[in-house]
Amino acid sequence: xxxxxxxxxxxxxxxxxxxxxxxxxxxxxxxxxxxxxxxxxxxxxxxxxxxxxxxxxxxxxxxxxxxxxxxxxxxxxxxxxxxxxxxxxxxxxxx
Amino acid sequence: xxxxxxxxxxxxxxxxxxxxxxxxxxxxxxxxxxxxxxxxxxxxxxxxxxxxxxxxxxxxxxxxxxxxxxxxxxxxxxxxxxxxxxxxxxxxxxxxxxxxxxxxxxxxxxxxxxxxxxxxxxxxxxxxxxxxxxxxxxxxxxxxxxxxxxxxxxxxxxxxxxxxxxxxxxxxxxxxxxxxxxxxxxxxxxxxxxxxxxxxxxxxxxxxxxx
Numbered sequence: 001x002x003x004x005x006x007x008x009x010x011x012x013x014x015x016x017x018x019x020x021x022x023x024x025x026x027x028x029x030x031x032x033x034x035x036x037x038x039x040x041x042x043x044x045x046x047x048x049x050x051x052x053x054x055x056x057x058x059x060x061x062x063x064x065x066x067x068x069x070x071x072x073x074x075x076x077x078x079x080x081x082x083x084x085x086x087x088x089x090x091x092x093x094x095x
Numbered sequence: 096x097x098x099x100x101x102x103x104x105x106x107x108x109x110x111x112x113x114x115x116x117x118x119x120x121x122x123x124x125x126x127x128x129x130x131x132x133x134x135x136x137x138x139x140x141x142x143x144x145x146x147x148x149x150x151x152x153x154x155x156x157x158x159x160x161x162x163x164x165x166x167x168x169x170x171x172x173x174x175x176x177x178x179x180x181x182x183x184x185x186x187x188x189x190x191x192x193x194x195x196x197x198x199x200x201x202x203x204x205x206x207x208x209x210x211x212x213x214x215x216x217x218x219x220x221x222x223x224x225x226x227x228x229x230x231x232x233x234x235x236x237x238x239x240x241x242x243x244x245x246x247x248x249x250x251x252x253x254x255x256x257x258x259x260x261x262x263x264x265x266x267x268x269x270x271x272x273x274x275x276x277x278x279x280x281x282x283x284x285x286x287x288x289x290x291x292x293x294x295x296x297x298x299x300x301x302x303x304x305x306x
Contacts, residue, residue, distance in 0.1 A: 069122040077130060
């Protein structure tokens with residue numbers, strides 16, 4: 001497919017958004033923290049990764065089959081994390 | 096264009112189908128990478144929930160600005176990689192060469208900053224094992240061990256990336272890439288962006304643990 005000026009503009013915009021998100025994470029981390037600090041920083045990291053996946057890694061141009069392949073890795077990861085967490089976080093009960 | 100388009104292998108009906116197959120195969124590989132790094136993230140979460148104070152203390156031994164700077168450097172290297180991919184699809188080989196070189200330089204800057212951080216950890220007696228800072232909290236050594244394993248594995252991926260980059264730069268100088276033949280650039284880009292994504296998660300988990 002021919003690459004147009006719009007493609008380049010999209011890449012620069014995405015980079016701007018990524019740097020913006022980086023500034024937000026860094027700024028938030030200097031504020032007083034709470035239980036939400038780590039979930040929030042992980043949420044921002046997920047947003048960054050989603051931008052990289054869809055624009056830089058071109059998932060937006062790919063058919064559904066490729067997108068499913070890309071998500072399957074995270075699906076297995078979620079199974080691994082959930083089952084392991086289910087063990088570790090229920091292993092030690094207070095007496 | 097100096098190189099002719101590669102003949103389409105028989106297996107494919109058209110070039111689009113070949114491109115999709117390339118992406119599919121690369122994502123299958125990246126799924127194994129997700130699980131590879133995923134095991135370390137799992138260990139990280141388990142030990143962080145077991146030793147929250149030691150992990151917060153460990154995070155404070157790292158330099159916030161170094162981590163933030165390196166994140167920006169990697170995001171920049173991803174941008175230049177994506178630009179290079181777009182340029183070669185327009186047949187602009189020189190522009191691709193500049194983009195690949197920029198990506199390589201930014202990758203090297205990242206590794207240099209990482210190396211200076213490793214050296215600082217060494218100087219502060221924060222290498223896991225014998226001679227580890229005496230009197231440290233029990234979980235601190237685990238944090239540092241995970242820090243070295245996760246960032247070390249990430250840095251190893253970047254070294255592999257820089258090696259492949261040298262090959263791509265050479266191939267491109269010889270005019271091997273054209274708008275019709277650029278799969279190595281696109282597939283290498285997927286690898287490089289993925290390694291960038293891993294760091295995007297390592298950065299808050301290692302450098303930004305709230306106290």
